[in-house]
Amino acid sequence: MKKNEILGTTAENLGKSVYLSVTDSVLEEIAKAIPIVSVLKAGCSAYQNIGVKRREAQFFIFVEECERIEEGAILKIYKDKNNIEMGMEILNAIEESYLKLHAKMIAKLAILYDKKRIERIKFLKYIHIIPKLTSYLLEQIKDSYDQYQIVKTEFQGKKSLGAERSKLLSYELVSLGFLEATSVMGGGFHYSGTEDLDFFYENIYKEE
Known part of the structure; x- marks a missing residue:
């Protein structure tokens, strides 16, 4: 599945009222709202491409950091249909990032924005800058x-x-x-x- 197809499907799912029942893993919950997770998990062993493995690792670091900061925050963010733009910006930033610290900073930024501690323009500025920081x-x-x-x-x-x-x-x-x-x-x-x-x-x- 191409990146634009994954993002398109993700946007569609994020715009729906997604019912998330209790499961044993927070990643299983997220996979229901964000197809990219299940795609990455299912295809990880089959892919030899370094870029795919890097994106997978970055995404899971992002999820883990969100959970560390506030348990359940990432689920709440992705269930809210008003966060479609933020969700797309996050996925794009993770796509471009390569340092573990990048993924952690993206997670902190997402929660700050969701809690309205920063304005939209500031969120967009920082999400653009973070992957560029060597x-x-x-x-x-x-x-x-x-x-x-x-x-x-x-x-x-x-x-x-x-x-x-x-x-x-x-x-x-x-x-x-x-x-x-x-x-x-x-x-x-x-x-x-x-x-x-x-x-x-x-x-x-x-x-x-």
Whole structure:
């Protein structure tokens, strides 16, 4: 089954009133609402494709993290027909992700959005960003948060950062919305943390 067929079937099922009876496994419950799970489970042993195995692993990490945060939350999310868009964005982000931390962050983001702790536009922004965060950028986000501590603490100017890669890094984090660059007299920039840096690290990135 092609990805677009799986997603189409998923969207159709998510839009219905799906009755979920009590079963022995939360994954069996989810499989009733999301065909991609049963497809992955049934086909896992037959597939040699690394990409398929990666997507399967990422999805189950996502489910496990949701259950760890709040038991039953993922079932509630996928039973709600109002969450079709979120469900599709989640599946797409998992498709593009490759780090275990990506899947965990997607899970935290889904629950934050479902609990209305973030607005739709913020959810869409973060779900787009998460799969793009390499191990290097994730370490730099953590280092930035640890070094500067609070959202509005002023970062060092790029001249004092020295290395060219630091200048490139600053540009990347600015483009992602985690740093803000302010030009200074004499040339160069000062970098300051944004609300996104603080919120993203504390609520989505940081492991408990």
